[in-house]
Amino acid sequence: MDIVKGNMGWIEVVVGPMFSGKSEELIRRLRRAEIGRQRVQIFKPAIDQRYTKNGIVSHSGLEIASELVKSGSDILEKVAPRTEVVGIDEAQFLGESVVDACTKLADLGKRMIVAGLDTDFMGRPFEPMPRLLAVAEEITKLLAICMRCGNPAVHTQRLVASEELIVVGAGGMYEARCRRCFEPQLAHQIAEEEKEHAAAAKTRAASS
Numbered sequence: 001m002d003i004v005k006g007n008m009g010w011i012e013v014v015v016g017p018m019f020s021g022k023s024e025e026l027i028r029r030l031r032r033a034e035i036g037r038q039r040v041q042i043f044k045p046a047i048d049q050r051y052t053k054n055g056i057v058s059h060s061g062l063e064i065a066s067e068l069v070k071s072g073s074d075i076l077e078k079v080a081p082r083t084e085v086v087g088i089d090e091a092q093f094l095g096e097s098v099v100d101a102c103t104k105l106a107d108l109g110k111r112m113i114v115a116g117l118d119t120d121f122m123g124r125p126f127e128p129m130p131r132l133l134a135v136a137e138e139i140t141k142l143l144a145i146c147m148r149c150g151n152p153a154v155h156t157q158r159l160v161a162s163e164e165l166i167v168v169g170a171g172g173m174y175e176a177r178c179r180r181c182f183e184p185q186l187a188h189q190i191a192e193e194e195k196e197h198a199a200a201a202k203t204r205a206a207s208s
């Protein structure tokens with residue numbers, strides 16, 4: 001952000017696929033604020049308990065202490081009046097209320113830094129991130145590197161058989177893919193294949 005006068009708050013959003021360095025970028029901005037002696041609070045969804053319960057951890061192992069929340073309303077309750085900077089990681093798991101919480105807190109003069117996935121495993125906009133982008137002052141879109149071909153990757157490829165919107169995981173379950181290598185139907189195809197295998201195994205068992 002450029003020069004901001006007075007106690008004006010604002011919303012910064014960092015989006016991109018998995019493995020694009022969103023958490024690292026969030027941690028970098030929050031650390032810089034802490035070094036500048038600003039009062040910082042950090043939140044992440046209770047659903048995401050990869051690696052540690054009380055910290056945000058990027059895939060490269062950077063870590064910063066955080067509080068677990070279930071929704072935007074939880075954040076509104078937990079932010080102290082004197083807090084100046086609020087960080088939120090994996091905001092796509094917090095539901096619509098996170099947009100309202102960010103708007104209210106920015107209106108109160110707080111700097112909101114929010115990271116999250118902007119598209120889901122099918123390549124569709126991942127609510128509420130698109131709505132958050134619409135009300136943000138500043139947007140950073142990060143890209144990963146396609147794990148197939150090395151081109152800039154905008155997509156999160158799911159490699160396991162699940163059609164649930166939310167399947168929390170990291171290494172092995174997801175890959176960064178460019179628009180050419182992205183296979184939105186892959187999770188569905190794997191699920192269908194597994195069903196066929198199971199049915200075939202049952203038939204074999206019954207006939208032997």
Ligand SMILES: [Zn+2]
Nearest residue numbers: 146149178181
């Ligand atoms: Zn590719």
